[in-house]
Amino acid sequence: MEKFEEKMKAAGLSEAAIGAFRLNYEQLVAGVTGLMPEKDIEAVSELPHLKDLEASDQGNLKSLLEQTAVLKLNGGLGTSMGLEKAKSLLPVKDGKTFLDLIAEQVVYTREKFGSKVRFILMNSFSTSEDTKAYLSKSHGELIREEDAELLQNKSPKVDAATMQPISWPKDPSQEWCPPGHGDIYPSLLGSGMLERLSKAGIKYLFVSNSDNLGATLDVSLLSYFAQSDKAFIMEVAERTAADKKGGHLCRRLSDGRFMLRESAMCTDDDKASFEDISKHKFFNTNNLWVNLPKLKAKLEASNGVLKLPLIKNKKTVNPRDSSSPPVFQLETAMGSAIECFDDPGAVVVPRERFAPVKTTNDLFGLRSDAYKVTEAHTVVLAAPKGPLVKLDDKHYKLVDKMDALTDAVPSLIHATSLTVKGPVRFQAGTSFTGDVLVTNESSEPQALPPKAYKDSIVNLTPAAVPA
Template identity: 40%
Template sequence: MAPTLSSADAEKISTLKSDVATLDQISENEKSGFINLVARYLSGEAQHIEWSKIQTPTDEVVVPYDTLAPVPEDAAETKKLLDKLVVLKLNGGLGTTMGCTGPKSVIEVRNGLTFLDLIVIQIETLNAKYGCNVPLLLMNSFNTHDDTLKIVEKYANSKIDIHTFNQSQYPRLVVEDFKPLSSKGNTTKEAWYPPGHGDVFPAFKNSGKLDALLSQGKEYVFVANSDNLGAVVDLKILSHLITNKNEYCMEVTPKTLADVKGGTLISYEGKVQLLEIAQVADEHVNEFKSIEKFKIFNTNNLWVNLQAINRLVEGDALKMEIIPNPKEVDGIKVLQLETAAGAAIRFFDHAIGINVPRSRFLPVKASSDLLLVQSDLYTLSDGFVTRNPARANPANPSIELGPEFKKVASFLSRFKSIPSIIDLDSLKVTGDVWFGASITLKGKVTITAKPGVKLEIPDGAVIADKEINGPEDI
């Protein structure tokens, strides 16, 4: 159904079409995808959620992980399962928030290995163990494409097929007159944006990769963020989806106070769907954030049937909620319209959530997360980052590092070695603090350097339940 537009908005779209037609940087598919998105946005077809109709999903809709059937022991059966699978990592993000210039996936996580190295090692291990051929796809953005191609060259001799494709490139819209920023003489990358990971489905199809994989007999794709170290292939989930013919599965996990803004799954008018904080009216926001009513949140680990993606993209049926993202470029107010892959859940048949253990959600968004995964809380084997069973507390310690630690390079330079944090509950570091080697932190630790003072924690220090404001407190 075409969106209904007022005559003024229809005029805007008509002018925009002419403007976009002249942009030779992007394909016809990208042009029409962009125009469609803008038309949907202008028609105001936002989907309004009636709060009273929201229901908590049952265990049939959000399946508890521990009720999944065990995977058959037979290696030949496992190989058959894995030969139906493709792994797709969302690799469009730059590591700018962590002070890096290239793709975030090339930040070193542990033992000199990057996110991408770990992903490749994991899949190689699976392929070697079962004699299967699980390919790896990387969806890049125009920001990460060139760098990723160079990086992928180093895996040329690995036992794994690696494919890359780009998500769409859309022009940023000037708010004032709804013209593409690129047609205003801005020829830099700043004039463009990648329209969110909801674009994974059309971009996958438009790249030709989807058709190629279908012709090889592949059936499911496991989609995850490249910076989520917990997002590894899970045979129990794959087996469950194939057995039950589920076209879409979102992994959710129990919400903690750190995740209150994360999207959650609800049952609504007989369908399962994702509810994001942006869709919630102000008067219900506190209820949305409560851990009592909405106990789970979306990890963005998604399992999707390839035939279903093909059917829905061809039928132009994936109308995910539009997320308007206002920005400013050189003092000009611009708008970028995005969609999220999780919101597609309501368009697939027999879609479910699976309530997975927290270990499947281990994202590295900041240097405080890097501290966790580089510490003795985790071990690394065959590319898999596994939590140390010696830690009694099921929750990770909460870590707050000051702005001095924000960039990866400065974070690494401030630790001679990463402290032992097996028994740490919380750590807060403020100011110009430097850590020596073989330090142990336990309980609740606060370290504050006074303004203008360099505070060095000596080698071998053991700090338990202490507040440190100067060398005399150590």
């Protein structure tokens, strides 16, 4: 550990960041499996629902909002979608980016309630420069505010062969990796922001991902959180068949604490129980509410480190070169902190509060008329149900490829599903209703004639040229 500590100190990382890495490294060396058998947990069956909560009166809300900060996790580059800058800089609706809409939501809340709720972006070293440059032009008043940016730490990659810090002179930046969003806690502590927010009277922190436009500051939830006096509340949604492989909320029998159980924490024998959505009903939306004074007290009582479960990712030092040396990237998840507190809670929220954009399928649907922007600058469904979009990965997985094939996003407000196989070019004046499949078996893009399509299969494959 000494070599890791030296390397992290030389890079200017805080004692809190080093302490968090030390805990992860100790778990790695000890061979901690993190397995949580079905027999050691019990399912969570009953939780309060957001629809049953009521907001406080307007005067109290103003006071609560003055004690609240909204923190958006903005460290992701969206590399799986072919991006090399912050995913939040992608245009999503009416030419506006995620960041535009998030900033406008904050401004709207301030104006509506006459209260200056704090705004914080947690950037990584990869997203900080681009994000601040963009906001300086479009929402300069926000990014220039005190503590508008929290900078994520970085973690040294571990050489899988020697368990020492990896050395990669070809590109020293490859020796480091993001520590996962569980890094929010050591970042708040090590940067001094936790102390500054506390001194400024900020008591409540709402945290969510910047690519989830459904995660807005809900005043009913804020009121409930304040009244509950809990240290930590997780927003959960009801699992569907599409969520069965994702993690779920449960209680550990040994101490009765809430915990997040991921698929990697299960043996093969427990797989069926893990995927039983009628038993394990709720998943983490990654929308979290944190009581800052209680977080501060917990960190002080645990030598500045929350004991979060380790996420061990085995990769190569150069992720684009499979022949480069194997490494371990040590990460943690911020939602797993639910097991660190004596008095956490969870609230069931509607699916609309969990609408992340992880793929171009998500982005294509979001850009369509199936979604609309409200007066409060939130994005909500305009259709009875969000359409299921499945675009051919070979031609649409990367944003620039999808954009090149989309002259105009078709109308999806009446669509149930849209499946596209092969390269298909979309033009203005196209609409879909019900279930539509469009295919093109050739390698050359084919334009879909602009008209209304309803419950149909459209084959655009050119006729074979006679020999």
